[in-house]
Amino acid sequence: MHFRAFHWLCCQVCCTSAESSAPLGRTFRFCNDLRKQSWSGIPREVRPVTWRLLSGYLPPNMERRELVLQRKREEYFGFIEQYYHSRTDEHHRDTYRQIHIDIPRTNPLIPLFQQPLVQEVFERILFIWAIRHPASGYVQGINDLVTPFFVVFLSEFVEEDVENFEMAALPLETQRNIEADSFWCMSKLLDGIQDNYTFAQxxxxxxxxxxxxxxxxxxxxxxxxxxxxxxxxxxxxxxxxxxxxxxxxxxxxxxxxxxxxxxxxxxxxxxxxxxxxxxxxxxxxxxxxxxxxxxxxxxxxxxxxxxxxxxxxxxxxxxxxxxxxxxxxxxxxxxx
The missing domain is CATH 1.10.472.80 (Ypt/Rab-GAP domain of gyp1p, domain 3)
Structure with missing residues (x-):
């Protein structure tokens, strides 16, 4: 019953247009109900979409979701094309070096995070976040905050034993979507606690x-x-x-x-x-x-x-x- 309630809420938040006050009221009510249901734990099957909704990354209006996801994923990889080559520039070299050092220390006992492919994903996510947030830049500890999002979004495509899954087995487009969604949801989280990572923390x-x-x-x-x-x-x-x-x-x-x-x-x-x-x-x-x-x-x-x-x-x-x-x-x- 718990799973059914979540599935229904995720579909209902909100299927209608936000043109009038009545649908807005329904959207608020459904979002509020989703939060209440989530407090006691989210079923694995619906956790990816629920986390996207709760983080504010996925819009409540169901009709807009695919369009927003496509746009945000393209925007993230636009940042990669625009900025990632600058990791070797003198201005960003120290940031990238610290990220590169920290990544292997992220959950060192979980095989998934020791795969070179996954470590490259984390390096891109953290580097792009750091140069887009110069007030704090990269601080040790931020690397850990990527992992829950990454595992949850990966679990959408892996039935069991995510921690030992071989990332290269997934289609490239799926890999890219997981990476982009992890970046944006981590960014949403950090927006609320950025003073943890500014100078002198x-x-x-x-x-x-x-x-x-x-x-x-x-x-x-x-x-x-x-x-x-x-x-x-x-x-x-x-x-x-x-x-x-x-x-x-x-x-x-x-x-x-x-x-x-x-x-x-x-x-x-x-x-x-x-x-x-x-x-x-x-x-x-x-x-x-x-x-x-x-x-x-x-x-x-x-x-x-x-x-x-x-x-x-x-x-x-x-x-x-x-x-x-x-x-x-x-x-x-x-x-x-």
């Missing part, structure tokens, strides 16, 4: 400070334990904000998490804070058992989530929602 600094103050309110024992062990939140939570917990969770869990992030208002920029707080408190017993700086930091940088699945992510999100409900609108949210 002020967005991350602010979010880590907010996490510290939130944890001091919800679990004073953990907060004081960090102080006693002289552990600074920045030492472990910088990565949590920079990579949106992608280095802490298996990729399958990140994809499930992003179902909810895209369904939430400001999911990547605001709700992520509460997910990080819930994630930290999830390990309070282990944290309080570590009595020295080195042991505590090692734990926080290598949390045992390798066997996590949808159930664990669902519980994490439920706790994050509870924290948001309790603290988000409180006048003294970040003040003790």
């Amino acid at each position: 002020p967005g991350i600094q602010t979010k880590v400070k907010a996490l510290e103050e939130l944890v001091s309110r919800i679990d004073e024992d953990v907060h004081l334990h960090f102080r006693r062990c002289e552990v600074e939140y920045l030492q472990f939570a910088f990565r949590w904000m920079n990579n949106l917990l992608m280095r802490e969770l298996p990729l399958r869990c990140t994809i499930r998490l992003w179902d909810t992030y895209q369904a939430e208002s400001e999911g990547f920029s605001h709700f992520h804070l509460y997910v990080c707080a819930a994630f930290l408190i999830k390990w309070r017993k282990e944290i309080l058992s570590m009595l020295d700086f080195q042991g505590l930091l090692m734990l926080l940088q290598n949390l045992p989530t390798i066997h996590w699945g949808n159930e664990e992510v669902g519980l994490l999100l439920a706790e994050a929602y509870r924290l948001k409900y309790m603290f988000a609108d409180a006048p003294s949210h970040y003040k003790r």
Whole structure:
């Protein structure tokens, strides 16, 4: 029934013209219903189209979708023709070199991402994004944000075991469509959190400070334990904000998490804070058992989530929602 509801919503958002206020009202209602359905996880079969809709890349009006996709895909490859040759220019050489170094480190244990063909795709996506966003340029960590989109859009053509799929088996046009869609959806995501990656990364600094103050309110024992062990939140939570917990969770869990992030208002920029707080408190017993700086930091940088699945992510999100409900609108949210 869950899959049928999604399929119906994806088809209905919106089949009518946006000429009058009534269809506009229906479009808003269907989009709102799609977000509500997505919050608890999206069926694999409809996740690609749902992510395109939720990210704002795919238009609600069904009649315009193919035209928009064609235009945006052509626009992306127009950028490739226009700019990609400049990767060897002195002005862009350092950016390209850093991307080239980081790509093999992206999910190094997943065979899909070690294929030269896939690494070339990632290099193009990241380089084009970087030169089109000179205020931030490329920053380590952005490379991770391509992977969920790439895997989800690839899953449209692969029934099982996406992580071991040979990309070269797909027709060239399909490969190009996956690449372009990954670029645009990643760009939409980054539009909402770009201050995480501008000079000195002020967005991350602010979010880590907010996490510290939130944890001091919800679990004073953990907060004081960090102080006693002289552990600074920045030492472990910088990565949590920079990579949106992608280095802490298996990729399958990140994809499930992003179902909810895209369904939430400001999911990547605001709700992520509460997910990080819930994630930290999830390990309070282990944290309080570590009595020295080195042991505590090692734990926080290598949390045992390798066997996590949808159930664990669902519980994490439920706790994050509870924290948001309790603290988000409180006048003294970040003040003790």
